[in-house]
Amino acid sequence: MWRNADFRRLWSGQTASQLGEHTSLVVLPLFAVLTLDATAGQLGALRAVGQAPILLLSLFAGAWVDRWRTRTLMVLTDAGRALALGAAALAGLLGWLGLSALLVVAFVVGALSVFFDVAYQASLVRLVERDQLVHGNSALEGSRSAAQIGGPALGGTLVSVLSAPIAAASGAVFFALSFLSIRRISRREPVPERQAYPPHIWRRIREGLRFVAGDPALRTVCLASAVFQFSFAAVMTVYLLFLPRDLHLSGTAVGLALAATGPGALLGALLAARLPARFGYGAVLVSAAALGDGVFLFVPVLPDSSPLTVPALLTINFAFGTFSQLVNVTVMAVRQTVTPDAMQGRAAATINFVGMGLTPLGSLLGGLLAEAWGTRTGLLVAAAGMLLSPVLMALSPLARLGRTLVRMNPAKELASQIRTGVPLRRGDDL
Known part of the structure; x- marks a missing residue:
């Protein structure tokens, strides 16, 4: 490559x-x-x-x-x-x-x-x-x-x-x-033939929504992403209150703890190039999502004013960054493989839209949880909500993916191209 x-x-x-x-x-x-x-x-x-x-x-x-x-x-x-x-x-x-x-x-x-x-x-x-x-x-x-x-x-x-x-x-x-x-970049990409009456932009958006909703794997990716982003937004709202107020950390310590997710994400990106092919895409997705989301359950039980608090936070955030990035890269490879070329942009945009659309509501929920139950309990509830994401993956076809990803069935891709009005390329066959 x-x-x-x-x-x-x-x-x-x-x-x-x-x-x-x-x-x-x-x-x-x-x-x-x-x-x-x-x-x-x-x-x-x-x-x-x-x-x-x-x-x-x-x-x-x-x-x-x-x-x-x-x-x-x-x-x-x-x-x-x-x-x-x-x-x-x-x-x-x-x-x-x-x-x-x-x-x-x-x-x-x-x-x-x-x-x-x-x-x-x-x-x-x-x-x-x-x-x-x-x-x-x-x-x-x-x-x-x-x-x-x-x-x-x-x-x-x-x-x-x-x-x-x-x-x-x-x-x-x-x-x-x-x-x-x-x-x-020198490689020329095939461009869909301009039709006399091109489909309306809303029609193309609906086609992307229907495609993602109709594919079991992509539908699960979409739902799991939405659940994760909603719960994670709630977690971060309470988390940013919990660190300075309950754990009495300085601004420098808070920034250091949050920065630990970055090196973890780098490690996760490297692991994503090896682990799925060795252990299977489904096993890596479910286990990495469970481990990455589950580590936040340890945050509410951390003691304040302890010399071990900051190292523990660094470890938790590093682990979260590692497993979250492992999930991100693996999910992207699955999505790109099962999606026909003519639908790549709309599939990515639909998943991004649905996944990120609930984050404002999640942030509001985090504030309400902290006010009603306190930051420790609120953080524990919000972190537990993140675990619904790997549960959805475990109950879906994603969990059964093996060590190799198979390109989308040609007949299914052909049908998708016909439905979306994309002309066939020379050499396309069944």
Whole structure:
């Protein structure tokens, strides 16, 4: 796979893009606080505007990705984000940037990131063989995990050492590097033939929803993701109250504990390239989900003001990052294998939309649990809710997956292409 020059270009570009994205997640809020003297309410609005595209545009992104070359979409989104951050940096240096303009920049960067993230997942399927998907996803998700660790730290350092506008310009540079790498991908992707009367965007979205709902494996992935994200949002709300108030940890200790998930995620991405082929995809999915979600049950019983508390938190968060990333990479390989090429973007977008759609409600539930029962009991209940995700997997066809993934049945893929109006490629047969 690494001898594939186009995969190396995708990986390099995706790595630079993820660094730009995660750097900007810190730089833009700091820009608002340090340069524009934003209030807490304004800062919250800025973060919400940057996250809103996940819910507003994920399904549309899936429909668009399935109708265009992924290389074209990734190049365009990289160019758009580089221009947006570059313009913000220039306006900040000249003293022309206000909060309203920064809100627009945050929304544009967030929206284009939604399209890029869906496109690079669909692009991998078109660049490597099906039996290389786990290794490909392991490399891409490892880069994303590294960016999640290094991006915020780099952004904060640049803002402190240089200035917020210069830090924003660094994000633009990362997106420009991604643009240069991905545009060098030489393999031409098949593009669906433009129909005289193309299906309406809502029809294509409904096709993606029906496809995911009709496939037992993808339906379970969708439900398990929704349950996990809902419960995890509740956990994090209580968790961020529990650490400083009940365990009396300093801000530095809280940040250190949370940062431990990053190295764990890197390890999980590496393990995902080996464990499923050795022990079976189903066994790895169920056991890793149970272990990763179950470790949070130990948090509510930690004593306060103990020398072992911080090391225990580091261990718990490292284990959570490891097993969660192992699940993420393995699930992505399963989804890409059972999904026909013509439906890759919409399947990814549908799962992202359903999985992330309940997180605001989960956060509200976490606050209610902490107020009604206290942080320890609330955290225990929310953490127990996360275990419903591996239970759903264990009761589904996912648990029976073996050591190899089989490409979607050709007849089923052919029927899906006919239903969605995608022309057959030369050489397609039964």
